Amino acid sequence: MTNVLYDLPGPKARRRNAALGVLSVLGIAALLAWIGWRFYDTGQFDAIKWDQFEYADVQTELLNGYLTTLRAAGTAAVLALALGALLATGRLSDHAILRAPSSFVVELFRAIPLLILIFFAYYGPIQLGFKIGPFWPLVFGLTLYNGSVLAEIFRAGIISVARGQSEAAYALGMRKTQVMISVLLPQAVRAMLPAIVSQLVVLLKDTALGFIIQLPELLYAGKTIGGRGSFLYPYVPAYLIVAAIYIGTCGLLSWFAFWLQKRLSGGRRKIKTTADPVPLTDVTRAV
Amino acid sequence: MSNFIHVLTDNWDIIGPHFWTTIKLFLFAGIGSLVLGTLLTAMRVSPIPALRAFGTSYVLLVRNTPLTLVFALLVFAAPKLGLNIDYVPTARVALIAYTSAFVCEVLRSGINTVPVGQAEAARALGMTFTQVLGSIVLPQAFRTVVPPMMSVLNAMLKNTTIAAGFSVAEAGAIQAYLSERSENQIYVLLWVAIGFLILVLPLIFTQRMLERRWRVAR
Secondary structure: OHHHOOOOOOHHHHHHHHHHHHHHHHHHHHHHHHHHHHHHHOOOOOHHHHHHHHOHHHHHHHHHHHHHHHHHHHHHHHHHHHHHHHHHHHHHOOOHHHHHHHHHHHHHHHHOOHHHHHHHHHHHHHHOOOOOOOHHHHHHHHHHHHHHHHHHHHHHHHHHOOHHHHHHHHHOOOOHHHHHHHHHHHHHHHHHHHHHHHHHHHHHHHHHHHHOOOOOOHHHHHHHHHOOHHHOOOHHHHHHHHHHHHHHHHHHHHHHHHHHHHHHHOOOOOOOOOOOOOOOOOOOOOO | OHHHHHHHHHOHHHHHHHHHHHHHHHHHHHHHHHHHHHHHHHHHOOOOHHHHHHHHHHHHHHHOOOHHHHHHHHHHHHHHHOOOOOHHHHHHHHHHHHHHHHHHHHHHHHHHHOOHHHHHHHHHOOOOHHHHHHHHHHHHHHHHOHHHHHHHHHHHHHHHHHHHHHOOOOHHHHHHHHHHOOOOHHHHHHHHHHHHHHHHHHHHHHHHHHHHHOOOOO
């Protein structure tokens, strides 16, 4: 689509585009130079601000933060997939008595801000006199929210399998459970895999909310390291490193989702399924 | 039950203004991210490679960054670079910088749904790139992306709560203020959740109205 928006440039347009190109390169360069100058001017390039990253203790601190982030994301991912499967089964059920509560739960947890869900799990038990750390409240919130979103992805995947498939299976005398497990699910999983992976990226990003309830995850480690006065408060280097780790991890996972999506939509090694690919959700929710 | 109601009525002086801050933050960041997101989209489809590369890298970087990290960068790291901004403007900048990447993605997928013939006809009439994009393609793209765009804005509304973790007195911070008045935290959080359910309603109505009005005849 993008190349139909403008004509093939002639000599005049090429000159104009070149001029605009130079201008925009200059503009972007000026922006980067200004940031670089702010760095230089405030002494961000000074060795003392970067020194502590050479210490094994500080590296361990960062690594522990990263592992806590991954542990929270992994635990929540497993639980959210399980909850999502349960809720999707409920919403696809033939019985209204299962359908209605599942739909209610899915709609409710998608509408309440994730941070408020986490606060419920964190401050609620404290109110009732229990003492729990910040890890499980974070996992609880992530599970409820992402479980609800995943339930919708699962449902869309099952629905997108061509109707003839289940009709044929019923005609062969299969039971409902058999149709679901042997015919619908294997095809649906392929169709929804990219969407699931991209939702897991969202989940991984949202573990950073643990920072607000003081879970010592990656972002928190960045704050601790950046807050050391003896190194002249190296917040900038610390957060740059943290950002690189987040962007690297999430970028890799997103790339994997896109790769899966591409394989679904065609190519030499196309994944076989009669289902339409479920659109990636992180564009519509994400935020 | 009456305790539950009293949590709201006794603390309206906190709850009301905090939600009002949330609404203002949402409106400000919503308009800002729509504008910046549209600009980014224009960059990504423009005939100038440098702008295309800038738009693409911006979206790629921001999409893979947690919003909490964007906040942390602006609140803790930016002052060290000599940029001292107040908490509320910081929250606006963070939300706009983050959400505009998603607005851009949605809008770009919308551009892909506009039939090629539209742009071709516009070019045949002698329109320039800005005219094709501004008068023909973008208006149609906007109309087709109403539902996903509303999801992005809805997500942004919920994301405003993160500002509470960074010293902005908005709805996410109500719990912290009222715990000082030793109110029942579960009741307080229930009211906050109900508040957000109410705030979502106008968004749903807007979406219905726009979908009805803007239904593209094809």
